[in-house]
Amino acid sequence: MALGNESRHGMWSSRWLFVLAAAGSAVGLGNIWKFPYIVGEHGGGAFVLVYLACILLIGVPIMMSETLLGRAGRESPINTMRKLTTTHNKSRFWVAIGWMGVVAGILILSYYAVIAGWALFYIWRMASGTYEGATPEFAQETFASFQAEPLHMMAWQTLFMILTVYIVGRGVIKGLETAIRWFMPLLFVLLIVLLGYSSQSGGFDEAVTFMFRFNWESLTPQAVLIAMGQAFFTLSLGMGTIMAYGAYLPNNTSIAGTVFTIAALDTLVAIAAGLVIFPIVFANGLATDSGPGLMFVTIPLAFSMLPGGAIFGAVFFLLVSFAAITSAISLTEPALAYLVEEYNAKRRRVSITLGVLCWLLGIGSVLSFNAWSDMPLLGQPTFFALVDHFSQNILLPLGGLLISLFAAYVLPKTVLAEQLGIRSGFGRTIWVLLTGIVAPLSVLLVFISALWPGGFDRLLALVA
């Protein structure tokens, strides 16, 4: 049974726009800022392999589930879930997926805009030659002194939020599609330019070895969990972003094919980001395991030591900013589409309201780096850490778990067959195996370990 052919918010002009939009959502700070530093912290090769397995075995099935639910309902995630549960006489409980997504999106965007604001500032900082002849101490201190000034950080956070609100306020076609048509190709070009640059820096072979040589010792259970969490975050899963985008996907498009392409693009960008960052880090004999500071301390320093570093450094942060904005616009879509549907409101108005809300919440994250840096909240060291932990480690896995269970066991087989074009028993077996068993079980593991620190190790100890 067809549940609708068009979304009232507009439709992607082609399947490629969906691919680019979803890839734009997926490719973000998670790929360029976070992936390299967690690879660095977990010793490289083995971690990369586990991460790839998580993308394939957990990420792809959940992304397919989100896309097919979105396309089956053709509304915001909340109303899509309402429609699917009502039409097929299922429990209203599943609508929680939509609500959790709205909350997660607002929370994530609130701090995402703060970090993205740093990236915007660093375009300027690199281009103006701040780091010429810099020492490691200087790089540390300039980052620390920037973080110590809440008003300065807020200025960049505000600029980033204004850009986001402007784009999403213009609608799916005029706003999102236009931004995506420009920013995604530019992003790929910048990435290739930077790859060319870093491959000449002298540290390329070392970087390749670091990222792809398999070493068992560094593969701890903790690293496996972090790889799973990262697979989730980097593919924008668990909060209805992809469901919202799936609602604008034309009917005659293969979901499996598009989702594979999106996951592959996201993975390529993450690996390419590592191959841009690690060579210049190695070329200068710097440490790979400097954590979140990798991008804002080590990278500026590393660029400054190379010829043309100021310009290429600025290009690097421009790339990060493009990646961040195409993700930020996707974070608002579930809430935005819902408010438009529910109150018949103008998209522009709703986006301003949402923007202000995220901006206000974001101030808490800004202050977490200075005035509130010694203020633990609910067991987390700062407000920023709490928002990050609650959204990324609790809401996303829980959302992903419910989405995969709903798609595998609750949604009628006819809708599934129609959306995925599954005809053979074999296709269905693979689907149930991955979406109904492997993905939810793995997510459950991530989830439990997030709520119960050390729990995973104890479980392992019981088994072993």
Ligand code: TRP
């Ligand atoms: N995937 C993005 C990144 O890697 C972040 C992001 C955008 C996201 N939309 C999301 C994460 C929805 C979780 C859910 O930076």
